[in-house]
Amino acid sequence: MLVTKPIAELCALLIDELHGELPSRIFAMLLSKGRSTVPQLSQYTSMTPRQVRHGLAVLQQHNLLFYHVDPGAELAFYEANPDHAYNLVRTGKILEMIDTTFGAPAKDVMQSLLLSGQTRISDLVAAYQEKIEQANKSAPGVGDDGDFGAEPNGADGDSQSTKSGGPLVKSTAHLNTILCRLVEAELIDVVHAKSFESSEDILKTVEKEVMAKYFPGGVKGNKAKAEFQERIAEGLRKVRGESKSLKRKLEQNGTAAKRRRLLSGISAVNGVHDEDMDPALDPRQVIRINYEKCLVDLRNRRLVQYASDMIGETTAYVYGVLLKLLTKDLPRCRSDPVMDAEGDNEESEKGPGSVTTEQILDNLKTSVDLSLGIGKAERRHISSTAAEKIESFPPKKKRFIEETEVDGEASADEDEGDDESSEESDYDSDYKAPATNGTNGVNGTNGTRVKFEEAAAPKERRMDRPSMLRQHLLILAESTQRFVRHCGSNEWTVDFIPVMDSLREAELDSVIERTCGRQGLRLVRILRAKGKLDEKALPNVALMRKPELQQKMLEMQTAGFVSVQEVPRDLKADVKKSFFLWFCDVDRSYNRLLDTSYRTMVHCVQVLEALRQKERDVLETTKRTDVRGREKDTMRKSYYERYSRFLDCERKLFAQVMRVDDLVSVLRDF
Amino acid sequence: MSGRGGRGGRGRGGRGPPTNGRRAVAQNSVPWTMDSDIVLDGKPSEQFPPYNVPKAPILTKTEEKQVSCFLLFREQCQDSPLYTQARSRAQASSTARTYGQEQINKRYGQVTKATVDPFTAVPMYSHKFRKLPRTLPDLGSRPFAKEFFPPELHSTLDGDDELAGPGTKRRRVGPKTLGLSNITSYKTAEELFLPDTQQADSGANLNKALELLNTVEKQNEDGKEAYLSGEDDDDWVRGNGDEDEDGDVEEDDVYDDESGDDYNAEQYFDGNQDDEDYDEGGDDGEGFF
Incomplete structure (x- = not known):
């Protein structure tokens, strides 16, 4: 993250808000001066070394620092971790998200974890133990007024646990279960020896190791260079993977399905739950929150909201389920350019994989009415080939990808139980172009664009659940935002990069509209479509009067949405003769x-x-x-x-x- | 302008024929000489014209929840032993522009014993309810995973990072435990405004709450120490029946267990010998806390 002055200020303010003035001052100093030692910091801030040490300890405990100690050296070099500091502002969102997805007890645990920073599991367990015992102790004390005392814990098996006041976490076993779930979801990861080295330091170390081990004579030639890069990426991946050690151990121990069943049992029966089936986590491990994965989940929510804005709530719900399944193993939103670039055997490089319709169906709540949000259209209005088009590769700009039409598609349509499926497969093999043809519509149910036709056949009305789900997915796939890619018959995936690009553009558009009005937005869109446009040509294209247009463009230039480039016609660079090209630089x-x-x-x-x-x-x-x-x-x-x-x-x-x-x-x- | 106006006035008074062309021009071109019934708007332009301030849309339910989560988290953070409440920054100079680090540093460390407000510094009864600000985080009270800290910080983490003087006293005894915050909710404005709705939920308990309150008050009148020292807190807090009540008082007893009742304000004022510890430039505080 590029740290500019406003970010530095913001981080310092956030730390001040949450952790106090002392750490905030030190953090601000670390950001402005770069890596420093304790004496240096004490000189910069004119505080005593003792104060600096205390502040640093607090920062380090809350994972806001990187440090590096050279072997044999006395002093450590500290460096600020602006990413984590910025993420403090997301605390509320993360906690709310965990509350919604995992329930209040999980939120409680996460909150405690955030509160105490990196924590040894045994300490956390002890703290909860104490709290539970305290609650138990106070329960009989005010026993005469049942609801006022602390809520009885799980052993009492009372139904009052939903009331506030009692401990949300019933027992240490319950705590263990929650931790297991959070670890499995990767929201919590393990602190290891290299967690607090900055990425540059890790890169340096790995480079050195690789040099010493594989290339003692130096890297020569293109092939060796490529291999060198490969080895470095591998080394980095290994370091990164260390934080997932707890999850791996959990996966070895038991299947997730078993635990899931168990958890549903817990929510149903408040009393005696057999949490012993969860493997006990190694109490010596030190855990902390994994912001990267939290961001993935937050992104899912944002995308669902986007889909909800663009299409509809039911479809967005389906999309949410799809995203949840898809990103279960996605460790981070943006892949690292070094680590994930050439890693051909790593799955994260290959994208998030795909999800089948059945999987989605299994995870849908039965209470959701899928028939909402789907329109009906007559069969002749629909080109099923276009609708059912399968794109097995993510869209790439550089090479043209042939739209692969798979015959298996016919089997996808068998859900609808029609004799036309064979006819369609024939059709598919013949045609490539999505032509509108009256004969090829399958039941007319593929009308993914919502067209309300009252005269739909009664047969179409009673669609079964899987096919309704399919309709939703097809709507998502067909939308201009490309929410979903139909990557195989009944297999769906999401290309996050283009979807996020479109979301980003939508955000920018709304900002432009708020600042410069609809006219401004229109002009920006014209420029985006046409590239650079001469000042004189723009009024014609935009169909606007010249003075108005110029005023608008200037307004937008000051707001930073468009820029102008001056191209002289000859050597003298006469202003009257030169071209002025308007363009909009989206990145800027x-x-x-x-x-x-x-x-x-x-x-x-x-x-x-x-x-x-x-x-x-x-x-x-x-x-x-x-x-x-x-x-x-x-x-x-x-x-x-x-x-x-x-x-x-x-x-x-x-x-x-x-x-x-x-x-x-x-x-x-x- | 003024000279011209004077001349015009004289011209008007004289009513004579124009002696030169210049005066005639001056007379005729000035608007108010020709148009007597014009009303000049002498008011100054409005200093604060009405401005359509863009208003943020009201919070959605999710956002409400997120903000509440954040605020609750902040409350808990500020109650944790790692939080330093003390502000050493003099507030009056906070708006002044600074040039360079030195000036920024000078803003801090302004709040010391020498700068206390003499009007409020005189011990008052209500001061016993005031929480003493901590100048340094209370690191000694909780366990740390030391292997992830650089070695130079280890003694600090133990709470051993005292000044070298022989007179420093160690007050910390007992096991180090990670205390969980007992603050379970954050008061929102709505809750403050509508306290009745909350109590309506536990309508039957209202009487009991009042009863308990009464007993607490009685205890208070009797001068029982238990009122604030944290022994009876559980009853007291829960007795209020309001989920918001378990703030400080209960939290006191968490710290009491491990910090030798340092937070007990009464003890602070009773035992005068501790007074010296208060905020000696932020250095001596540790021994006390």
């Missing part, structure tokens, strides 16, 4: 947008700080131990109103930060 717009977003976020947090200053007296009162939690009763009314207004503002400001972060993650991380 993205970068500019990102920069503005960071600034906005910084501004939000600063406004919050100013508000705190303003309401200082009120906030000081609310911090008192006798007031806290009983603000309404203890505070004077005017104070209380100011306090609640402040809380409101705070929520709004943080919500704004998170919304801006949505944009940032789409532009930068997904």
Whole structure:
């Protein structure tokens, strides 16, 4: 991540918000000065070395640092980890996501983990043990008023556990199960010796090792260079894979299906659950949150939202299930250029694999009505070849890919139980071009574009579930955003890069529309389609009057969405004679947008700080131990109103930060 | 301009024929001489004209939840032993522009014993409810995975990173445990405004809550130490029946177990010998906390 001034500021502010002033100052200094030692830091910040050490310890505990100790050296070099610091702003989203997908207890565990930074499993278990015991102890104390005491834990088998107040995690076995699930989902990974080396350091070490081991005489020739790269990538992958050691161990021990069944049992029977079947995690291991995988899940949610905006909710739900299945083993959103480039035997390079229709069907909730969101069209309106087209390769710009038509497609249509399937397969073998033909429609149900035809045959109305699911998937595949690729008969996959590109473009478009209006957006789209356009030609293409157009273009130029290039006609470079070419550089717009977003976020947090200053007296009162939690009763009314207004503002400001972060993650991380 | 106006005025008064062309031009070209019934708008332009401030759409349910999660997390963070509450930055100068690191550094370390506000620094009764800010993180109270820290930080992690002086006292005894935060919810403005809805849920328990409150108050009148020292907290907190109540008071007892009751504000004011520890430039704090 390129650290610019606004990001540095933002990171420092976030750390200040969550971990206090001391670590924040040190972090800001590390960002501005680069890697430094304790004496250096103490000189830069004019703090005592002892303060610096304390601050560094806190940062390191929260995974916000890289450090490097040369063998034999006394001093360590510290370096800031801006990615993790930025991810602090996503804490709310991650926790909410875990709450939705894994349930409240998992969220509780994750929150504790985030709170304590990197943690040894045994420590975490002990902490929970203590909490549970405490709850148990206090339960009989207030036993006379059942609901007020801590909720009885799992052993009591009471149904009150849903109430707040009691421990969400019932027992250490329950904790173990949750940890297992989170580890399996890769949301938690293991801290290993190299976790805190910066990527450059790791690269250097691996390079050195490879040089010493395979190329003692130096790398000569193209072939050797390629091999050298290959070896480095392999070494890096090995280092990276170390953090997944716990997951691998879990996979060896038991099948996921068994556990899943078990977990469903837990949610049903609150009382005695046999969690012993989960293998106990090695208590010596140290775990922490894996932001990369969290980002993958957040991206899934964003894509589902995108699909929901573009197509419809039911289809988006189907898409969500598909994405969840697809990204189960996807470790990160963006593959690393060094590690994943030539790794021909690694699956991550090959994309996320594919999912069959049956798999999706198995994972769909039965309560979801799939018939919603599908339109009906007459069969003659539909070209089933075009709709059912199978693209087995991801779209690539450089080479033309023949659209492979597979005969197996016919079997895909057998779901619909029609005698026309044979006819269609014949048709497929003959034709390539998607021609609209009255004879080739299969039941007319492939009308993926929603066309409402009242006169649809009754037979079409009662589609069975699999074929309805297929319709949804076909809608996704056919959309202009290319949500899904139909990569084999009944096999579906997602090419994340083009989908994300289209999402990014949509985001940019909406920003342009908000700042420069529809006209501006139209002009940008024209420029995108045409490339560079002369100033004189643009009014004709855009069908706008020249002064209006120029004003709009200037407006957009100041906003950074379009740029102008001056091309002199002759050597003298006469301004009157030279060409002025308008163009829009999308990447530059993205970068500019990102920069503005960071600034906005910084501004939000600063406004919050100013508000705190303003309401200082009120906030000081609310911090008192006798007031806290009983603000309404203890505070004077005017104070209380100011306090609640402040809380409101705070929520709004943080919500704004998170919304801006949505944009940032789409532009930068997904 | 003013000279011209004067001349025009004289011209108007004289009513004589124009002596030269210039005056005639001046007389006729000035609009207010020709048009007597024009009303000049003498008001200054509006300093803050109405501006259509773009308003963010209201939060969706998911966003509400996300923000709540974040705020709750922040509350917990700020209660953890690793958080340093103390702000050493003088707030008055915070808006001043700075040039260079030195000036930035000078902004900090402003809040010391010498800069306390004499009006609020006099010990008051309400101060016993105030939480003392921590100047350094309380590292000694919890376990760390030391192998992932550079060796130079190890003694700091143990809480041994004291000043070299022989008078430093070690107060930390007992096992190190990772305390989980007991804050389970964050108060939102709506909850504050509508406390009744929450209690309505546990309507039957309301009476009991009041009862417990009464007993607590009675205890307080009797001067029982238990009120804040954390022994009775569980009853007290749960007795309120409000899920938001288990904030500080309960959390105190987590720290009490391991830190020798350091957070007990009463003890702070009773035992005067501890006063010296408070914020000696942020260096002495560790011994106390």
